[in-house]
Amino acid sequence: MLKLKSTIIEHRTTVPVYFPRLLHFSGTNRIIDALKFGSSIQDIYIRWDGGVSTTEIETALGALAPSAVSVLSFRSAHTRLPPQFLDILTRIFPRITTLIIGLRYYSPNVSTLGLQLFHLIIDYLSDAE
Numbered sequence: 001m002l003k004l005k006s007t008i009i010e011h012r013t014t015v016p017v018y019f020p021r022l023l024h025f026s027g028t029n030r031i032i033d034a035l036k037f038g039s040s041i042q043d044i045y046i047r048w049d050g051g052v053s054t055t056e057i058e059t060a061l062g063a064l065a066p067s068a069v070s071v072l073s074f075r076s077a078h079t080r081l082p083p084q085f086l087d088i089l090t091r092i093f094p095r096i097t098t099l100i101i102g103l104r105y106y107s108p109n110v111s112t113l114g115l116q117l118f119h120l121i122i123d124y125l126s127d128a129e
Contacts, residue, residue: 029060041067048078057085061092073098 020038026045029052044064048056064071071093079102089096 025064029056032060032063035063037064037066039066040070042070043073043075044071045075045077048076048081052078052081054082054084054088057082057088061088065092068093069095071096073100075100077102 016034016036018036018038021040022037023040024043024045025037025041028047028049030049032046041064046060072095074089074093074096075098081101089099
């Protein structure tokens with residue numbers, strides 16, 4: 001498991017640090033571009049710093065995309081995400097079974113609620129097409 005604060009990586013190198021076997025990522029969106037991920041991440045927790053744009057979301061989630069097939073859980077502490085966030089998330093990580101947005105702490109009891117919310121959102125997006 002990798003848990004980082006953006007202050008840890010103040011001086012980034014031009015070559016990202018590679019974590020080929022990482023299973024869980026927890027950190028801010030500002031450090032993701034300093035890291036390179038393999039295809040094994042199953043759980044992502046991102047705290048979005050400040051106001052986040054769709055470009056920043058695309059960049060951060062795109063960096064995690066090598067794990068698109070294995071990611072099952074996505075959590076975010078930020079509640080003011082642009083409306084396009086869910087479209088981007090479902091396009092990059094189509095196999096997510098747990099989605100939790102706006103909670104700082106995760107409890108296994110919440111995963112059922114997250115799954116129900118995710119299915120409601122997916123149904124809504126499917127009906128909109």
